[in-house]
Amino acid sequence: MPTPAPAPERAQSALPLGTDPREHARRLQRTRLAVLGGAGPRAGQPVRTVIGASWRRSRGSGLDPAGAGEVPALGDAALAEHRRASGLEPLMPLLRSRLLPAAEAAGQIVVVADAGGRVLWREGGAAVRRRADALGFVEGSAWDERAVGTNAIGTSIVTGEAVHVFAAEHYAEAHTAWTCAAAPLHDPVTREAIGVVDLSGPAQTVHQSTVALVDAVARLVELELRAEVEQRLAALREVADPVLRALDGPAAVVTPDGATAAAREVEVPRRVWLPTGLRPGPLWLPSLGAWTAEALPGGWLLRPAGPAAGAGTTATGVVLDLSARPAVLRVASGEGAWEHPLTPRHADLLTTLARHPEGLSAAQLAAAVLGDADRTVTVRAELSRVRRALGPLLAHRPYRLAVPCAVVTG
Structure with a gap:
């Protein structure tokens, strides 16, 4: 009889069925010390693929497992702005109603972070919140892998899947007395991560x-988001219909975040990656070329700047700024400039390509970024989204940046 394939790690518990949590925590600690000390795990002490890959990324970022991240927490004003910009605040009543009772019963906290791993809300009992305070796990803190290493919030952002991290699976020693389970929230149009929902608490509160x-609640939230997007698109289409019928030539109407509501005589993606701080007037997009933007109630009217407009305009400079949070990609050309924030996974993929100008296969990228060469489907899907934004600047077969890219790290 053939050996069954291992279960997918999506929403996989870190605690094997029937395992005593305290004994499992002790085994994990021995494994952690061996692997992070350079000796590697002994027989019978395997490291889950998702954890091993995250440990390698954390080490590659220069983090010391004996210490914790030193990224300062946001002040009150900056935290309020991050909450507003995230667009997640309207989802909080649903998240509270579905998760807070379970968290309080288990002695855990509910945490909601943005797509960059910044903790925006943290709610639960006073006792567990005090314990989280001691870890620096507070509202406004940075909980991405580059800041604190392997943890459910940061690692789920990178993998794009629900992740459970228990005890010594954490990279930072100070976090090994903790357990956390997180799932990313995705944009219903682009499937890009827009935030993370997490349940965390002391290690003894672990539950399979x-x-x-958490994963089920995240999927429920995404269904709510999809319904809202469809309502917004329907309303914008009513505005766009008479405008488009009165125009001659190609045009498209998009929401403020770039979701395409309608188009005529031109093919545009389901979402146009608009530059940060878009204003009416000339607009250059790496994937579409030179256009003009006009404000509409609830969105933008986009029109090609001329008959020669289209993708393929040569970029004069490409900069990947990793010092910004979130990371930002800046592209300049003779016709204009474009700037857009990146998800952590897109930033990791583009950083890897920038450092390998000769190009990499999907398997090589999966191994380098996700720690698993078999996850080529995930890599291809993510790079397909990036290519819809960058057009010919992102080549494939092999995947590579068509122009040199400067990487700014600080």
Whole structure:
């Protein structure tokens, strides 16, 4: 009889069925010390693929597992702005109603972070919140992998999947007395991560079903988001219809975040990656070329700047700024400039390509970024989204940046 394939790690509990949590935590600690000390795990002490890959990324970022991240927490004003910009605040009543009772019963906290790993909300009992305070796990803190290493919030952002991290699976020693389960929230149009929902608490509060619960709630939230997007698109189409019928030539109407509501005589993606701080007037897009933007109630009217407009305009400079949070990609050409924030995974993929100008296959990228060469489907899907934004600047077969890219790290 053939050996069954291993279960997918999506929403997989870190605690094997029937395992004593305290004994499993002790085994994990021995494995952690061996692997991070350079000796590698002994027989019978395997490291889950998702954890091993995250440990390698954390080490590659120069983090010391004996210490914790030193990224300062946001002040009150900056935290309020991050909350507003995230667009997640309207989702909080649903998240509270579905997760807070379970968290309080288990002695855990509910945490909601933005797509860059910044903790925006943290709610739960006073006792567990005080313990989280001691870890610096507070509202406004940075909880991405580059800041604190392997943890459910940061690692789920990179993998794009629900992740459970228990005890010594954490990279930072100070976090090994903790357990956390997180799932990313995705934009219903682009499937890009827009935030993370997490349940965390002391290691003794671990439960096998926690990660499945968090993942299910995240999917429920995404269904709510999809319904809202469809309502916004329907309203914008009513505005766009008479405008487009009165125009001659190609045009498209998009929402403020770039979701395409309508188009005529031109093919545009389901979402146009608009530059940061878009204003009416000339607009240059790496994937579409030179256009003009006009404000509409609830969106933008985009029109090609001329008959020669289109993708393929040569970029004069490409900069990947990793010092910004979130990371920002800046592209300049003779016709204009474009700037857009990147998800952590897109930033990691583009950084890897920038450092390998000769190009990499999907398997090589999967191994380098995700720690698993078999996850080529994930890599291809993510790079397909990036290519819809960058057009010919992102080549494939092999994947490579068509122009040199400067990487700014600080």
